Amino acid sequence: MPAPHGGVLQDLIARDAQIKDQLLQEAAQASIKWDLTPRQICDLELIQNGGFSPLSGFMNQKDYDGVVEKSRLSNGLVWTIPINLDVDEAFAKQLKPDARVVLLQDNEIPVAILTVTDVYKPDKQNEAKKVFRGDPEHPAVKYLKETAGEYYVGGEIQAIQYPVHYDYPGLRKTPAQLRLEFDSKQWDRIVAFQTRNPMHRAHRELTVRAAREHNAKVLIHPVVGLTKPGDIDHHTRVRVYQEIIKRYPNGMAQLSLLPLAMRMGGDREAVWHAIIRKNYGATHFIVGRDHAGPGKNSAGVDFYGAYDAQELVESYKNELGIEVVPFRMVTYLPEEDRYAPIDQIDLSTTSTLNISGTELRNRLRSGGPIPEWFSYPEVVKILRESNPPRPKQGFAIVLSSSLKSNKQLSTALLTTFLQFGGGRHFKVLEHNNDANVLGLVPDFISSGAGLIIPSQYEKWNSVSNAYLVGTSEDADITLDSDDEAVLHVVQKVVLFLEDHGFFTF
Numbered sequence: 001m002p003a004p005h006g007g008v009l010q011d012l013i014a015r016d017a018q019i020k021d022q023l024l025q026e027a028a029q030a031s032i033k034w035d036l037t038p039r040q041i042c043d044l045e046l047i048q049n050g051g052f053s054p055l056s057g058f059m060n061q062k063d064y065d066g067v068v069e070k071s072r073l074s075n076g077l078v079w080t081i082p083i084n085l086d087v088d089e090a091f092a093k094q095l096k097p098d099a100r101v102v103l104l105q106d107n108e109i110p111v112a113i114l115t116v117t118d119v120y121k122p123d124k125q126n127e128a129k130k131v132f133r134g135d136p137e138h139p140a141v142k143y144l145k146e147t148a149g150e151y152y153v154g155g156e157i158q159a160i161q162y163p164v165h166y167d168y169p170g171l172r173k174t175p176a177q178l179r180l181e182f183d184s185k186q187w188d189r190i191v192a193f194q195t196r197n198p199m200h201r202a203h204r205e206l207t208v209r210a211a212r213e214h215n216a217k218v219l220i221h222p223v224v225g226l227t228k229p230g231d232i233d234h235h236t237r238v239r240v241y242q243e244i245i246k247r248y249p250n251g252m253a254q255l256s257l258l259p260l261a262m263r264m265g266g267d268r269e270a271v272w273h274a275i276i277r278k279n280y281g282a283t284h285f286i287v288g289r290d291h292a293g294p295g296k297n298s299a300g301v302d303f304y305g306a307y308d309a310q311e312l313v314e315s316y317k318n319e320l321g322i323e324v325v326p327f328r329m330v331t332y333l334p335e336e337d338r339y340a341p342i343d344q345i346d347l348s349t350t351s352t353l354n355i356s357g358t359e360l361r362n363r364l365r366s367g368g369p370i371p372e373w374f375s376y377p378e379v380v381k382i383l384r385e386s387n388p389p390r391p392k393q394g395f396a397i398v399l400s401s402s403l404k405s406n407k408q409l410s411t412a413l414l415t416t417f418l419q420f421g422g423g424r425h426f427k428v429l430e431h432n433n434d435a436n437v438l439g440l441v442p443d444f445i446s447s448g449a450g451l452i453i454p455s456q457y458e459k460w461n462s463v464s465n466a467y468l469v470g471t472s473e474d475a476d477i478t479l480d481s482d483d484e485a486v487l488h489v490v491q492k493v494v495l496f497l498e499d500h501g502f503f504t505f
Contacts, residue, residue, distance in 0.1 A: 006077055013174075175280045223260045399469050412489075
């Protein structure tokens with residue numbers, strides 16, 4: 001089993017256990033407190049449990065500059081992603097070196113105390129360029145520009161407790177726990193598999209092949225912190241992983257969840273992932289094509305090259321102390337009923353079958369077939385529960401405020417929809433511009449309801465399955481005039497919903 005990065009596992013919870021009561025008392029009396037953002041909570045947990053070893057706090061400016069410019073901490077160790085406590089200007093002005101800041105979860109639970117070493121204003125444009133290649137559409141670049149605080153606070157952490165999670169407590173193993181389990185089971189070669197997506201038969205096949213080639217066990221180590229917007233929620237994915245893990249030979253694979261906030265940083269992030277898995281005890285790490293890449297920008301240009309991640313991790317191989325296992329794409333051979341690496345097949349003479357991620361999403365949306373050669377029935381059942389086909393999905397019909405007969409039109413649409421049934425709950429949502437009520441619209445839609453919103457909802461275009469009825473250019477269902485006959489409008493809405501698969505007649 002490899003030594004942690006830097007030689008020592010920074011298990012701050014164990015280190016500070018004897019002074020926990022003292023820290024709690026200090027936290028109760030402290031005047032300077034910071035409510036952690038979701039990303040900061042993920043980062044803090046991995047600082048506390050040693051997943052980010054050798055870090056024992058948030059980066060000071062010297063370490064930050066070294067990481068941005070050279071992919072190294074100030075002591076020379078390889079580290080590729082900045083780990084910062086970003087704050088706003090008003091909070092930054094309260095801080096001086098040696099100030100003690102209580103870090104809170106949900107503005108209620110004290111999880112750590114930070115001793116400030118420095119407060120600095122980063123060059124975010126330089127960080128965006130050097131760390132994430134600078135494309136303004138890159139999610140990490142957008143985060144820097146639109147979300148992250150203007151100042152960074154460096155400092156050492158004293159741990160009070162881990163952030164509280166109410167889901168899957170038995171699967172959230174710390175590096176110390178996993179290392180102990182690996183030792184007790186005499187696992188001395190472990191290949192780690194990083195994923196933020198559901199797993200299917202091809203993923204199971206490639207991990208088994210990696211284990212066979214390296215005579216290793218398998219650690220399925222999915223991210224359950226922050227991933228790419230639009231990814232399938234981690235609750236659905238964990239249920240999938242729990243099914244997949246049953247498909248490995250007994251004693252060959254283990255599932256553990258990683259509370260990581262991904263940056264989608266491509267090649268630099270792949271190196272970071274390798275370091276984290278080494279800290280968790282893995283000896284080998286599978287690096288995929290376009291590993292941790294966010295895909296393409298709006299011009300259709302890839303943010304990263306397909307093999308950039310594999311090449312960068314390989315270039316640090318001797319320093320990282322973990323062996324890179326390049327992802328080998330496998331494909332299904334229907335005539336032989338098996339999977340095989342695509343680079344070992346003569347595609348001119350051998351028939352193959354594949355289902356892309358886009359095609360899978362389309363089949364889930366339409367209720368189309370997902371064959372057993374692609375995924376296990378138990379996995380498909382879980383995905384269909386969380387991604388119902390269009391006839392089972394919710395929607396919102398938003399009536400433009402300019403329409404003359406909103407009340408009558410709302411009633412007409414409601415009574416028409418109720419005739420169709422289909423298992424949906426239909427409701428006219430009277431909101432009076434109450435933000436709390438309008439904030440429930442995505443939840444109603446997610447639950448499968450059919451909403452009629454009788455006055456314009458300005459954020460309709462940011463909500464999935466919400467459609468505007470009106471005469472404006474941005475209307476999804478376009479009317480000839482603001483006083484078009486109610487029955488005509490109802491027919492247009494019904495036919496629109498049928499065309500988009502919400503009703504089948």
